[in-house]
Amino acid sequence: MITNKQLEDMSKQNIETIDRKELADITAIHIRQDLPHNEKVLAFLEEIKNPYCFLCGDVPVRVCFSDNGPKFGQMLQDYFIRIKQG
Template identity: 75%
Template sequence: MMITSSELEIMSQQNIETINRKELVDLSAIHIRQDLPHEEKILDFLERIKNPYCFLCGDIPVRVCFTDNGPKLSKTLENYFIRIKQG
């Protein structure tokens, strides 16, 4: 079953604090099939994760969000690793 853009929009607005934790899929349990073409890999992942904006990483609930004017992910990760290295 294909996820529609309106369903994705609704998922992107869900609050991680109020979502039923039993509905969240553990990202570590997702195995991406390497034999599929690129587009089918994405569709397969979306089908398995159920909500790409709210999921679990082990026991930790995660909510992913994006902004048009936020810092680039590469810069955010760079700053994060610099802080870790500096202690």
């Protein structure tokens, strides 16, 4: 099981310097849908290895969050509105 300290350390890793061999490909992760929510989260964390740095195919991805930034849901809504408007 991943500890809070490990998650904190993972969140500080630099995508530019991390060994790509250490990164999991998110497109290859499959979580059983019959699991309870908590077990799905744990299974995802186990497979992704680092939820902050991973691959999506051949593309390295770095995820970060800001305490005082806009909410993710609002950003998605704004994004889809912009796409719809062309």
